[in-house]
Amino acid sequence: MTQQGDSTPLLDEARSLRTALDEVAARRREVLDRYDVLSLALMLIGVSVFASVAAFSFSSGQTGRGQAFLVLTLLAVPFVLFAAWTSVGRFLVLSRRAARMEQRLVTLPSPVEEAVTTIEAALPAYVVRRGLGQGGCGVVYLAEHRRAGWSRAVKLLTETALPDSQERFLREAQVMESLDHPHIARVYEYVENCIVMEYLPGGTAVARAGQGPGVVCAIGLGVASALAAAHQRNVVHRDIKPGNLLFADDGTVKVTDFGIAKLLAAGATGEPASVLALTPGYAAPEQLNADDITARTDLYGLAATLYRLLTGSTPPLPGPDGAPRADLAGIPPRIAAVLARSLDAYPERRHADAQAFALDLARAAARDMHPGWLDASGVPFRGDPEIRAAASR
Known part of the structure; x- marks a missing residue:
């Protein structure tokens, strides 16, 4: 049995995303701080010089010299492209990767860590899987019973809720628990700021x-x-x-x-x-x-x-x-x-x-x-x- 406080899929995802974002940010800084960008600039200047000399040589009738600098220019191009990939290209790839991870973090219910910790502290028999959305005065999460494996929707009262939300939250739990009808969502239990309800995956x-x-x-x-x-x-x-x-x-x-x-x-x-x-x-x-x-x-x-x-x-x-x-x-x-x-x-x-x-x-x-x-x-x-x-x- 997983003990209270152990990691959960939702919590693990949030933490791993933040760790990965830190690593990507460090690598982006490394790309900028190293000599890659400077070396790329120097290579571009060198190629431009070679090409200019070759063009001038051909125009002034110095064919041999022009051919030599043309060869140098062509030989330098692959090095320039490689330098571009290892600096600018790598920076852009890392930037896109960071943007995707940041977008995923935005879509996670916020604040994820606090919510998961609160739910699993109040309901140690459950592991939080993912967010389901906003409902009334709370945020709703999908949770799974650690032993039985059944799925439940857990509504958590948010800290930013209105002052009367605590009373409304408790009233909702009491009312729904008292109503036993096949067309009313069931409430199984409520503990502290959590209501454990029937999970309804069919949408609204x-x-x-x-x-x-x-x-x-x-x-x-x-x-x-x-x-x-x-x-x-x-x-x-x-x-x-x-x-x-x-x-x-x-x-x-x-x-x-x-x-x-x-x-x-x-x-x-x-x-x-x-x-x-x-x-x-x-x-x-x-x-x-x-x-x-x-x-x-x-x-x-x-x-x-x-x-x-x-x-x-x-x-x-x-x-x-x-x-x-x-x-x-x-x-x-x-x-x-x-x-x-x-x-x-x-x-x-x-x-x-x-x-x-x-x-x-x-x-x-x-x-x-x-x-x-x-x-x-x-x-x-x-x-x-x-x-x-x-x-x-």
């Missing part, structure tokens, strides 16, 4: 944009099913968007990033929204106005997300009368009607809950397409059997 829903109404509606059913489960536990996500919908390797969609979720008291009608806890284009009007949020706030975000996946753009805000102003002309009519209802500015005019949204969308998709559309979409649905049945009618 952004990559599914433009793949047709079948795929998009199947994603919508999975997310709505997940939201229904969360809302039953009085949890409102508040940031539903394509970037927070990830896919398992079998194509199952999962809701992630509950970092700004709100836990509503049982029986409460709403809680004031924070204008900071939103993503423009997907945030409901009540979030933008810092009004009360409810479970229906998530339905607006889901409808906006599906609209984005179908059309390639986010919907405009509703008009003064609250009715959506989104262009639904290119969307199958019954599916468009479902989205329009939950894109309304007034929460009370949206679907009653996520389950109602899912059932309405399932029936609309079956009528606009065909009863077997869900299986044909290639996006597995593992939610409520009632929703699956509605999609087949």
